[in-house]
Amino acid sequence: MKNKEITVLDQAIHINKDDYFSLTDIARYKNQEEPRFVIQNWMRRIDTIQYLGLWEQLNNPKFNRVEFDTFRSEAGHNYFTMTPKKWIEGVNAIGIISKAGKYNSGTYAHKDIALQFASWISPEINLYIIKEFQRLKAEEQKQLDWSVKRELAKINYRIHTDAIKDNIIIPHEISKEQA
Numbered sequence: 001m002k003n004k005e006i007t008v009l010d011q012a013i014h015i016n017k018d019d020y021f022s023l024t025d026i027a028r029y030k031n032q033e034e035p036r037f038v039i040q041n042w043m044r045r046i047d048t049i050q051y052l053g054l055w056e057q058l059n060n061p062k063f064n065r066v067e068f069d070t071f072r073s074e075a076g077h078n079y080f081t082m083t084p085k086k087w088i089e090g091v092n093a094i095g096i097i098s099k100a101g102k103y104n105s106g107t108y109a110h111k112d113i114a115l116q117f118a119s120w121i122s123p124e125i126n127l128y129i130i131k132e133f134q135r136l137k138a139e140e141q142k143q144l145d146w147s148v149k150r151e152l153a154k155i156n157y158r159i160h161t162d163a164i165k166d167n168i169i170i171p172h173e174i175s176k177e178q179a
Contacts, residue, residue: 006136012025020111021115022106023106023107023109024036024039040083043087046072048116049071052095059095060092070090071091085098096108096113097109114129115129
């Protein structure tokens with residue numbers, strides 16, 4: 001499955017093939033020029049660190065608990081800073097990924113984390129993202145249902161034609177007694 005895009009409040013939000021949302025795109029809702037600062041401000045909050053840590057504990061068997069405890073003890077202080085790269089490398093995170101490059105670059109997060117971020121940005125954008133994502137998933141499901149029906153019809157056609165070939169009675173092969 002290729003990357004997808006939803007549009008929420010005139011803001012394009014990219015979703016990668018693993019359903020990770022672009023936090024960079026969501027942050028542009030508040031700061032078009034420097035969305036990375038919005039992400040960093042969110043990540044330095046103690047409740048964000050606790051949420052990210054809990055998510056990683058539940059989903060990441062290679063989570064670095066020791067480094068997480070260090071981050072958690074420093075979070076909330078004025079001197080504390082956090083970036084996606086620092087978080088990813090420090091705790092061996094899988095819930096947030098950072099991509100460099102010309103296309104689809106930025107900070108991406110698992111949908112659980114992205115929705116938490118969106119709710120911090122604005123309840124309005126959070127709700128619209130949820131609704132658009134649900135719509136996208138419903139469309140994908142319809143497409144999948146259509147593909148399954150198409151494949152089933154293709155298989156059934158082959159079964160029927162093979163059965164006819166195997167069981168057809170050719171008139172010149174019938175004797176007078178069989179007729």
